[in-house]
Amino acid sequence: MSVAEQSCAPEPRVGGVSGRGRPAVIQGGMGVGVSGWPLARAVARTGQLGVVSGVALDATLARRLQLGDPGGHLRRALAHFPGPAAAERIVARYFVPGGLDPAQPFRPVPRLGLRPSQARTELTVAANFAEVFLAKEGHDGTVGINYLEKIQLATPAAVYGAMLGGVDYVLMGAGIPAGIPALLNAFAAHAPAQLPVTVAGGTGDQHLTSFDPASFDPASFDGASLTSAPPAGRPEFLAIISSAVLAGYLCRTEASRPDGFVLETPVAGGHSAPPRGRLRLDDAGEPVYGPRDAIDLDQVATHGLPFWLAGGYSTPQQVAAARSAGAAGIQAGTPFALCRESGLDAGLKRRLLEQAAAGTLTVRNSAHASPAGFPFKTAELAGTLSDADVYAARPRLCDLGYLRTPYQRANGGVGYRCPAEPAEAYARKGGLAEDTHDRRCLCNALLATIGLGQRRAGGWTEPPLVTLGQDHRCLDDLLHRYGHDYSAADVVGYLLGDLGDLGDLGDLGG
Ligand SMILES: Cc1cc2nc3c(=O)[nH]c(=O)nc-3n(C[C@H](O)[C@H](O)[C@H](O)COP(=O)(O)O)c2cc1C
Numbered sequence: 001m002s003v004a005e006q007s008c009a010p011e012p013r014v015g016g017v018s019g020r021g022r023p024a025v026i027q028g029g030m031g032v033g034v035s036g037w038p039l040a041r042a043v044a045r046t047g048q049l050g051v052v053s054g055v056a057l058d059a060t061l062a063r064r065l066q067l068g069d070p071g072g073h074l075r076r077a078l079a080h081f082p083g084p085a086a087a088e089r090i091v092a093r094y095f096v097p098g099g100l101d102p103a104q105p106f107r108p109v110p111r112l113g114l115r116p117s118q119a120r121t122e123l124t125v126a127a128n129f130a131e132v133f134l135a136k137e138g139h140d141g142t143v144g145i146n147y148l149e150k151i152q153l154a155t156p157a158a159v160y161g162a163m164l165g166g167v168d169y170v171l172m173g174a175g176i177p178a179g180i181p182a183l184l185n186a187f188a189a190h191a192p193a194q195l196p197v198t199v200a201g202g203t204g205d206q207h208l209t210s211f212d213p214a215s216f217d218p219a220s221f222d223g224a225s226l227t228s229a230p231p232a233g234r235p236e237f238l239a240i241i242s243s244a245v246l247a248g249y250l251c252r253t254e255a256s257r258p259d260g261f262v263l264e265t266p267v268a269g270g271h272s273a274p275p276r277g278r279l280r281l282d283d284a285g286e287p288v289y290g291p292r293d294a295i296d297l298d299q300v301a302t303h304g305l306p307f308w309l310a311g312g313y314s315t316p317q318q319v320a321a322a323r324s325a326g327a328a329g330i331q332a333g334t335p336f337a338l339c340r341e342s343g344l345d346a347g348l349k350r351r352l353l354e355q356a357a358a359g360t361l362t363v364r365n366s367a368h369a370s371p372a373g374f375p376f377k378t379a380e381l382a383g384t385l386s387d388a389d390v391y392a393a394r395p396r397l398c399d400l401g402y403l404r405t406p407y408q409r410a411n412g413g414v415g416y417r418c419p420a421e422p423a424e425a426y427a428r429k430g431g432l433a434e435d436t437h438d439r440r441c442l443c444n445a446l447l448a449t450i451g452l453g454q455r456r457a458g459g460w461t462e463p464p465l466v467t468l469g470q471d472h473r474c475l476d477d478l479l480h481r482y483g484h485d486y487s488a489a490d491v492v493g494y495l496l497g498d499l500g501d502l503g504d505l506g507d508l509g510g
Contacts (some may be wrong), residue, residue: 022306022328022329023047023048023049023142023328023329024048024319024323024328024329024330024496025043025048025049025319025329025330025331025332025492025495025496026048026049026051026144026171026238026262026308026310026329026330026331026332027039027040027043027048027049027050027051027331027332027333027336027488027491028051028146028171028262028268028269028270028310028331028332028333028336029051029052029053029054029144029145029146029147029171030053030146030269030270030333030336030337030342031053031054031055031056031146031148031270031446032053032055032056032059032060032443032446032447032449032450033053033056033060033343033446033447033450033452034053034337034342034343034344034449034450035050035051035052035053035146035333035336035337035342035343036052036053036060036131036342036343036450037052037073037131037132037134037135038134038341038343039052039336039339039341039342039343039488040052040135040143040144041134041135041136041137041138041139041143041341042341042487042488042489043141043336043488043489043492044135044136044139044141044142044143045139045141045489046141046488046489046492046493047141048141048492048496049142049143049144049168049169050135050141050142050143050144050488051143051144051145051146051169051171052131052132052135052143052144052145052146053145053146054128054131054145054146054147054158054159054162055146055147055148055151055402055446056400056402056443056446056447057124057127057128057130057131057158058109058120058123058124058127058154059109059400059447059452060127060447060450060452061074061090061094061123061126061127061130061131062090062093062094062106062107062109062123062127063106063447063452064452065090065091065094065095065096066094066095066096066099066100066106066107067096067099067100067452068095068096068097068098068099068100069095070099073134074130074134075091075095076134077129077130077131077133077134077137078090078091078126078130080133081126081129081130081133081164082129082164083122083125083126086122086125086126087126089119089122090122090123090126093107093119094107102455103455103459104455105454105455105456105457106452106454106455108399109123110123111400111401111404111416112151112153112154112401112402112404113153113416114153114197114207114209114406114414116153116157121157121211124154124157124158124161125157125158125160125161125164126161127158127161128145128157128158128159128160128161128162128164128165129161129162129164129165130165131145131162131165132145132161132162132165132166132167133165133166136165136166136167142168142169143166143167143168143169144167144168144169144170144171144235144238145159145162145167145169145170145171146171146172146173146240147159147170147171147172148172148173148174148175148271148372149172149173149174149175149176149177150174150175150372150374150403151402151403152175152195152197152198152209153197153209153406154402155180155183155195155209156183156193156194156195156209156210156211157211159180159183159184159187159211160187160211160213162235163184163187163188163232163233163235164232166233167235168233168235168236169235169236169237169238170184170235170236170237170238171237171238171239171240171262172237172238172239172240173239173240173241173262173264173271174240174271174372174374176246176249176250177237177239177250177258178249178250178255178256179195179196179256180237180239180258181237181254181255181256181257181258181259182255182256183195184234184235184237185234187211187213187232188232188233188234190213190214190232191213192210192211192212192213192214192215193210193211194208194209194210194211195208195209195210196208197209197406198405198406199406199407199408199414200405200406200407200408200430201407201408201430202408203408203412207406207414236259236260237258237259237260238258238259238260238261238262238308239258239260239261239262240261240262240264240310240331241261241262241263241264241273242263242264242265242266242272242273242293242295243273243276243293243295244295244296244297244299244300247261247263247299247300247303248299248303251303251305257303257305258305259305259306260305260306260307260308260328261300261305261306261307261308262307262308262309262310262331263295263297263300263307263308263309263310263327264310264311264331265295265309265310265311265312266287266289266293266311266365266375267311267312267365267377267469267470267471268310268311268312268333268377268469269333269334269337269363269377269467269468269469270333270376270377270467271370271372271374271375271376272311272365272374272375272376272377273293273374273375274287274367274374274375275287275288275289275290275292275293276290276292276293277292279367281367284364285364285366285367286364286365286366286367286375287365287367287375297325297326297327301326306327306328307326307327307328308322308327308328308329308330308331309322309325309327309330309331310330310331310332310333311469311471312469312470312471313330313331313332314330314332314334314335314469314471314472314473314474314495315473315474315477315495316494316495316496316497318330319495319496330495332474332491332495333468333469334468334469334471334472334474334475335474335475335478335491335494335495336488336491337468338352338353338356338468338475339486339487339488339490339491340485340486340487340488341487341488342488343450343451344449344450344466345448345449345450345451345464348381348384348449348464348466350484351381352379352381352466352468353475353479353484354484355381356472356475356476356479357479357484361379361468361472361475362379362380363377363378363379363380363467363468363469363470363472364377364378364380364386364470365377365470366378366438368437368438368439369385369438369439369440369442369465370403370439370440370442371403371418371419371420371439371440371441371442372403372442373419376442376467377467377468377469377470378440378465378466378467379466379467379468381466383463383464384445384449384463384464384465384466385440385445385463385464385465386465386466390463391440394441394462394463396420396421396422396423396441397421397422397441398418398420398421398422398425398441398443399444399454400441400443400444400447401416401418401443402443403418403420403442403443404416404417404418404421405417405418407429407430407431409429415429417429417430417431418441419431419435419436419439420436420439420440420441420442421436421441423436440465441462442465444462445462445463445464445465446464446465447462448461448462448463448464448465449464449465449466474494477494478490478491478494481494482494
């Protein structure tokens, strides 16, 4: 999309919810880059909450700069970054005018670790700033950013960058995000903050990942001090969880209490919580969920915080059902993942919509595909890693490392391992060989899914892997109403438009 094509005229507001009110629809964060800034911006302009994915933004920024930054959006955003010298270093390092030769591999970015280099930290801060800046450009709607608790090492610097960009909401799932409210409070005052890091087999010493705006002050490169600037806006924090027990745990202290919850069922796209108790698989190898996995909404409601329902809540009827159950609204991913503004590769999007139209779209819940260790939904699509032959043909390697986890080495140091790396390397690092079985390298696959797959020697490119929700009935309606090229505003209109019968739509704003 060129700058000229991006009209700054706001979309008509849908659903009677003001830009600053509580949203009825949250467009869920979808990594890597599926909910990039064009999608979040399009949703925010309807008056609902658009959420960019905060996962691996350093790599997507670096690779897009290497593709020549079509439209100049990233360089425009970086020109507003409060540390111009850092922004210049990033552009000098990664920008390739006219784009890399398609046979050339992308230049690597420094990997995550407990002691990140200055280059890694400034790339993380600037990339998160740029994504939020672009999503918020030219309108007054609200924008959130989504992180995975599992990727602990990236979080502090990434959150600070998003706050510099003016992010309105931070959402986090895939773990227990107890440290985030305090982190946001600290960063709002430009104070340092830290999060505990889990080190497998650790000696008991506490490991921390931290970020200090004073020691890494983007503006200090120009002699000014950001830390003496007025407090940054403190975003609202929504914890994405799947159990009322966890809601209670997070609410037990002020320091861990979020501002609301997204309550996600196991059919939601992406990762989901495993079933309670011992993992049982059905004949198709999918985790079996039962009554104990149902979320007790009444119990969640006792905390007095707003909540949104997610995972199959993507039809107007389900929005109404959520509202009747006391929710402020819903979070949807699947219908947005296939809309015009999503970052999903256009060819993959078209084939998935054709499958949906033909009634042949199948999404499985894989217990083992994700190195994160959580069940992960994968769409069956030839040529992607859902295909056993494509999976078997890909040499195992780990060169991005977002899902690597720290472990205690025998010599006292800390190493990093990922169950999707070569099995021998994982076992050598003390990992269980059986944990490597069936794992997909999501880091490389999800970048390929948005057209940023690494090009390898020998002329092959990393294969993609698509995640979607298992309840995709909404696609029948959307295809029927709008055809194969529907917009994010169409999705919002579809979800909220039919609620006219409910009377006061403004109530949806909570
Ligand atoms: C393509 C895709 C990627 C997703 N990636 C993430 C993610 O990175 N982090 C996250 O918290 N949720 C992720 N989700 C979940 C969505 O944010 C949302 O909660 C979910 O899609 C809602 O259920 P639905 O798929 O039935 O609409 C993803 C979903 C999809 C479809």
